[in-house]
Amino acid sequence: MRMLIPALTASLALCLTPAMAKPAKAKPPAAAPQPPAVVAAALRDKALTDTTAWDVLESLTTEIGPRPAGSPAMTRAKDWAVAKFTALGFKNIKVEEFAKPSWSRGAESGSITGPYPFKLSIIGLGGTVPTPAEGIEAPIVIFPTFADLLAAPEGSLTGKIAVVTQPMVRAQDGAGYGPAGTLRRRGPSEAAKRGAVAFLMRSASTSSSRDPHTGGTGYVDGIPKIPAAALGVPDAELLVRLAARGPVTVKLNLASTTSATTVAWNISGEIVGSEKPDEVIVIGGHLDSWDPGTGAIDDGAGVAITTAAAKLIGDLPQKPKRTIRVVMWGSEETGGSGAAYLAAHKDELGKIIIAGESDFGADNIYSLELPAGAMKDPTFAALPGLFAPLKILLSQTPSTNGGSDTDEIHAAGVPVFALNQDGARYFDLHHSADDTLDKVDPLQMNQNVAAWASLLWLIANSDIDFRKVSAAK
Amino acid sequence: MRMLIPALTASLALCLTPAMAKPAKAKPPAAAPQPPAVVAAALRDKALTDTTAWDVLESLTTEIGPRPAGSPAMTRAKDWAVAKFTALGFKNIKVEEFAKPSWSRGAESGSITGPYPFKLSIIGLGGTVPTPAEGIEAPIVIFPTFADLLAAPEGSLTGKIAVVTQPMVRAQDGAGYGPAGTLRRRGPSEAAKRGAVAFLMRSASTSSSRDPHTGGTGYVDGIPKIPAAALGVPDAELLVRLAARGPVTVKLNLASTTSATTVAWNISGEIVGSEKPDEVIVIGGHLDSWDPGTGAIDDGAGVAITTAAAKLIGDLPQKPKRTIRVVMWGSEETGGSGAAYLAAHKDELGKIIIAGESDFGADNIYSLELPAGAMKDPTFAALPGLFAPLKILLSQTPSTNGGSDTDEIHAAGVPVFALNQDGARYFDLHHSADDTLDKVDPLQMNQNVAAWASLLWLIANSDIDFRKVSAAK
Incomplete structure (x- = not known):
């Protein structure tokens, strides 16, 4: 059932420069920083052969398994999340607890x-x-x-x-x-x-x-x-x-x-911005899952894709100007995590530039939606060239849905974006025993990472204010 | 997961003569019988739009469900088989009982x-x-x-x-x-x-x-x-x-x-030959199944395909010269039914012209194997034209396997043939809970019926002795 993209991968392999074929951990060159579009293209190409997303997803589905909110497995998942953020070099790692009644299946x-x-x-x-x-x-x-x-x-x-x-x-x-x-x-x-x-x-x-x-x-x-x-x-x-x-x-x-006394956690880590660290781009996936499978497509993949995209940026010699925060939301399936996230961050909402969640599997992204007016901003002038080889449409429809865990902050004024994934086979697997690692195509998952990383870089290195472009529209 | 064959069906629809578009139950015309190749082509074309195989399979999987040998469901299946043969106009319906230790799954x-x-x-x-x-x-x-x-x-x-x-x-x-x-x-x-x-x-x-x-x-x-x-x-x-x-x-x-005292049954019905009724072509599928699914591809389909092919022949105004016997074998999955069949028919083995079982799902047949030397016999001169629109290879490999329930009579000297089905997706489903009716593509199942019916007609209206062509080879 996998939909491979060998032609895409082959053509993109040609884009890999010798410098990008090696890990970018060497000492930064003394030369002036490259323009955002150039770095974004390099991030895109590196993402296509990077194994971070797969490694994160393999680790989560193997070491933790299914993880309903309120379950002992979710407690292990929370500890896993902190350890994974730490190992991947994220900063400002936070575990935000909130009350969550839980339901548990029996025979x-x-x-x-x-x-x-x-x-x-x-x-x-x-x-x-x-x-x-x-x-x-x-x-x-x-x-x-x-x-x-x-x-x-x-x-x-x-x-x-x-x-x-x-x-x-x-x-x-x-x-x-x-x-x-x-x-x-x-x-x-x-x-x-x-x-x-x-x-x-x-x-x-x-x-x-x-x-x-x-x-x-x-x-x-x-x-x-x-x-x-x-x-x-x-x-x-x-x-x-x-x-x-x-x-x-x-x-x-x-x-x-059922239990009325359990708790859940939103866990986050940051790639801290170099110039405007208090301007934050909030992305992520949800860490909780239903119990019959191992939550690979729903939503280990979203956690893996967004974590890998931010980690690739964190590995660059050149830091992003704005902060990128990855959130592993803790209770999407049972009532949502967004209200808790809003409550914990209501004082910084004005500093959240934009938010988006990956929560629709790991198959190819086919369209990008940005807030009204933003697509024409000079920040995104390079997008057609960046996304053409990934085969992603630049949608003319303004984004109104950033993923369910972003609904509450969006309602409170935070702009959202959407990298829409092909969901044609998502509901073959979703919420069933068949939501397992083997259903994820690593090539398609990396197309996702490539899109997230390159788009994030453009936003993080711009001064764009999505609230203003939206208002100007 | 269905592999449709609209192009094939469309092209074959052109072969349907106006006479064949209506049921062939009308009073036989006074004209001389048509040559076997002409009738075989008409049978083939009629089979492609006939619903008998689907109706048989739908009835078995719906009304009986899974039917392991030795289970109460198998007793119901035996009664179903007799009723189905009767309703479809078969003659000489026989229920041949044999001892069969059984195994039953628990929690x-x-x-x-x-x-x-x-x-x-x-x-x-x-x-x-x-x-x-x-x-x-x-x-x-x-x-x-x-x-x-x-x-x-x-x-x-x-x-x-x-x-x-x-x-x-x-x-x-x-x-x-x-x-x-x-x-x-x-x-x-x-x-x-x-x-x-x-x-x-x-x-x-x-x-x-x-x-x-x-x-x-x-x-x-x-x-x-x-x-x-x-x-x-x-x-x-x-x-x-x-x-x-x-x-x-x-x-x-x-x-x-486990129980050492249960019984099983091989159930058969015949389209009796007009000229040489004691010369018998033995075909069929196995009625027993594993328990997690409803035995649709293994092997309700084989029962349905062979029953429908023989029934189409039985509906013709012109009877076949030789007898066509459909056997619903009763214990393929647990030790086989072939030894019991051999024991019950050892006195008529010399009169069994050839045998073949359909037991590999219901996807398209892609090749025919006949006993050594037979493919060149004038009996099959029309085969290239008959099978070309069905996209079936005439294999140069002599048939050595007629299906597991025919193994014992084959070892005792009965020639076998094989209409080999495309099994590429068979083992996605076989012996699992997913062996259910919805996995069967009616168009592909009818391609099977078309092949069986037309081939059977050629054999049943010939004098070919497969033992002699094989020896002459």
Whole structure:
């Protein structure tokens, strides 16, 4: 399933100068600093053959494994993050703790009990209530879409398990996740409102794997909380075919626990600016993950890409003028880390130049979005040449989404940018047991690092004020 | 993952005569019978848009589900087979019972217990002994290949779990299954001989899915029987990376039971020949399957393809001269059904013209192998034209393998043929939870039906004696 880019890599190999083929750790030359565009191009080319991102991701997924917020693994991940920032030469390493209620999966099983016994592939949605210890066994009612469930009268599902089998659309920009996520978040309460005793959905997945996909759900106050799980795609299709033939009963056993007293951490490290160290570019990925896989594409990759990009800049003899801060956010999957980040940094918001998160896997970036007006600023005059060999569009659409952990600071006035990744196969893997290291293509991940490093260099060595170009637009 | 063949289908649609676009059930015309090559071409073209194979496969995988020999599901499958043969107009329907010890999977789990807890994706190999109820927990030793395990001295694995992480090679003809199958069958005893307390192998799989692949293993007399399981490919890779960093311990719990008293059935139905009904062409697939999936590609597809091909012939106004017998073999996965078939048919072996089994999924057939000398017989003069639009090579290699359930009658003198399917993605799915209906491409399955139906017609309407052409060679 890997989409290799040998032609791209081969053509870029030609761009590597002899000087860049070696580590750039030698004593800085006495000559005058090179123009930003020249350094950015060298960073881009070096990134394509650098192993930092892979090494970070391999380390995280191997040594820590899955790391839900509030879990013992997340505590180990926090220590890992500090050690990794330290080893890679980051400064001002900070661990910012915040309160985070946590949810923990227990033993789970699901099966068809009639017309014949069959073991279903299921996974509880994040935050689901458990079933009673003896489980829940009930007839199912199939709804081809969420709209069909919404159209069912109240009371029509009394004593039934609602099964919504709406398929998810594959799209490069991930647009299929909108309706799938809505179903996952709202489905349980809408089913319960109509009398259902449990809720099942075809996984929010674009693959045909049996591995089901989890993800956060929630409950509306005043409506009974019913157990909620996702089905493997072939399992959902089997239920549809069986239900077309006659009554089907399903049994579910979900054990889960919650704790209101756990904590999470946003961990950060900096490449400190030489001229304007208090002007900060905030980037990063989220360190927490769902539990069935090892959080490689979601979002070890984002942590690895942004850490590697900043580290490549930190290795240069010439320091960036502004500070680049990498944040490993600590609770994206369960309620977000952005509110905590905003609370901890509300006094420096005016000094945050721009923010962006990498949180959509590690496949090639295909477009860049900047705040309104910024694309025409002289800061980015070199971008067409810089990004052409990486095959990245310079989007005319202003950036409005910097990644979910930046939402709160963005709402508080911080500009954001987006390096949009190709997400065509992201939802084959996302939130499932198959989110593992082997699914990441190192060549594509390095295309990401190349884009981040070269773009960061331009911004960090400019005086651009995104708030002003945006206002001028 | 589907490989569609729209161009092929479009070009073949042009071959459909108006007469063939309608069901051929109308009263036979008074005109003289058409030459075999003409009827074969019409069968081929009709097969490409016929839904019988899909309907059979959909029915089997939906109504019966997984069907290991000796299970209650296999008893339901036997009744399904009789009903399906009857509904499709087959004659001389027979249920041939034979004794079959059976093995049944119980609850299974595996986890890394050190350096940190991690739930592994595992599946017990078919026939494995169970662990003690409390499980087995032990340090692991990694062997990159089976040869590395064989090179380990006796006693060197005392108290350890042997983990062989040999990857499987993807090949169109399935050649990668040779070494993978050898490891699966011989690995447990070779590990036990060296003192191991359990055996784990990277799944015999060409995919990167977490879903592990089962399959039969066995034990050598006189060597301790140790529990044996397969690991999801990413799980095996994680163990390799962890073991490179330090000691790793794994805990396994496998529950399984065996019964020496169960039975299995080979079920058959016939399209009876008009001129030489006692000359029989034996084809089929196997009805039994492994338990994690629903046995769609292994081997519901083979059952569906051969049943549909024979049924299309049975629907013709003109009957074949020789009899076509479809066998749904009942125990391919656990010891084979061929010995029982040979025992039940030893008195008619001389009347079995040729035999062939479809047991490699439902992707396109790419080559035909016939017994030595047969390809040049006038019977097959029309084959180049018949098979060209289906894109099937006429192999110069004589057929020596007709499918595993035909091995015993072949060894007893029955000629065999092979319509070789493209198996490039077969081992992504085979013996895993992902062997489900959605993985079958109906267009490719119908290319199979077209090849089987047209070839069968040529053989059934000829006087060819494969034993003589082979001897003449």
